[in-house]
Amino acid sequence: ISYDRQRGWDAGSLHPYRPIVLDPTAMVLHYGQAIFEGLKAYRQPNGTIAVFRPMENANRFNRSATRLSMPQLPNDLFIRSIRALLHVDRDWVPKNLGQSLYLRPLMFASEPMLGVRPSDQYEYILIASPADPFFSADPTPLRVWITHEYVRAAPGGTGEAKCAGNYAASLLAQAEAFDAGCDQVVWLDAIARTQVEEMGGMNLFFVEQSGDQTRIVTPRLTGTLLAGITRLSILQLAADAGFQAAEIDLSVDEWRDRCASGTITEAFACGTAAVIAPIGEVRSSKSSWLVGDGGAGPITMRLRKSLLDIQHGISEDRHGWMEEM
Ligand code: PMP
Numbered sequence: 001i002s003y004d005r006q007r008g009w010d011a012g013s014l015h016p017y018r019p020i021v022l023d024p025t026a027m028v029l030h031y032g033q034a035i036f037e038g039l040k041a042y043r044q045p046n047g048t049i050a051v052f053r054p055m056e057n058a059n060r061f062n063r064s065a066t067r068l069s070m071p072q073l074p075n076d077l078f079i080r081s082i083r084a085l086l087h088v089d090r091d092w093v094p095k096n097l098g099q100s101l102y103l104r105p106l107m108f109a110s111e112p113m114l115g116v117r118p119s120d121q122y123e124y125i126l127i128a129s130p131a132d133p134f135f136s137a138d139p140t141p142l143r144v145w146i147t148h149e150y151v152r153a154a155p156g157g158t159g160e161a162k163c164a165g166n167y168a169a170s171l172l173a174q175a176e177a178f179d180a181g182c183d184q185v186v187w188l189d190a191i192a193r194t195q196v197e198e199m200g201g202m203n204l205f206f207v208e209q210s211g212d213q214t215r216i217v218t219p220r221l222t223g224t225l226l227a228g229i230t231r232l233s234i235l236q237l238a239a240d241a242g243f244q245a246a247e248i249d250l251s252v253d254e255w256r257d258r259c260a261s262g263t264i265t266e267a268f269a270c271g272t273a274a275v276i277a278p279i280g281e282v283r284s285s286k287s288s289w290l291v292g293d294g295g296a297g298p299i300t301m302r303l304r305k306s307l308l309d310i311q312h313g314i315s316e317d318r319h320g321w322m323e324e325m
Pocket of ligand 1: 198201202230270
């Protein structure tokens with residue numbers, strides 16, 4: 001659907017998926033006003049289709065829009081676009097356990113204009129793509145690369161928004177990670193370059209043992225990392241499971257030292273795509289170490305199962321996270 005500053009959203013102008021024609025001066029191509037979301041629809045055991053926490057995505061989409069000086073997309077339009085897509089053909093949602101339909105809402109500036117100012121015209125598009133199962137009983141632990149050279153987001157910047165430019169800024173470090181034999185980049189804060197923030201497309205968690213206490217901790221939202229919806233859900237599930245759950249500051253040195261001393265026993269990454277992925281090994285230009293014995297930790301796997309079971313309708317949805325569509 002299209003937006004014009006004067007007329008607002010043209011909610012009646014729904015078009016099927018097709019290539020789009022843009023003017024070469026379309027503002028998104030020059031000034032990068034593009035935001036998106038990622039969420040999943042799951043087939044439930046009773047045959048219905050449910051989407052995981054879509055209102056959280058709608059709210060984050062609009063926070064991103066505010067930061068990029070783009071118009072709000074009313075939450076009900078965001079939700080209606082998903083319902084409309086799922087009602088065209090419900091068979092788009094895969095039937096195999098573990099599979100899902102990945103949904104990618106996207107908004108970008110379409111006004112033809114070379115001057116630098118917020119665009120007056122936008123397009124909103126919803127893309128859907130079947131996603132592979134992340135349901136295997138023993139996922140291969142990730143090997144992650146800490147970049148000391150590049151930063152993803154600085155205070156006051158767009159790090160908290162889900163905007164295209166953040167990903168553009170991360171690609172070179174991602175390539176460096178691949179060259180170092182790693183799967184993903186770990187980003188540090190932009191000022192001290194010591195504090196662990198997040199990964200390229202996932203948030204980070206650590207399992208800490210002190211005495212007989214187990215703490216599930218994640219870097220605090222500093223304004224330069226994405227407020228992941230999986231992250232938010234895991235903080236809740238960890239508390240539900242009787243663990244202490246906390247948002248903390250953690251430096252790279254502390255991460256390494258606490259792995260060496262056995263205080264940090266597990267680490268994992270989380271996000272809509274992979275849900276929860278164990279981290280087995282950490283590398284950087286300065287040092288490398290294993291997390292635990294390098295395998296998938298038991299608490300990581302337990303939290304992973306409790307989240308997947310809710311998403312697949314296998315266990316009770318105590319928090320009302322699954323929205324039937
Ligand atoms: N950080 C970044 C940079 C991401 O792109 C994502 C994926 N949206 C996440 C974290 C995880 O967020 P979520 O759990 O909402 O998918």
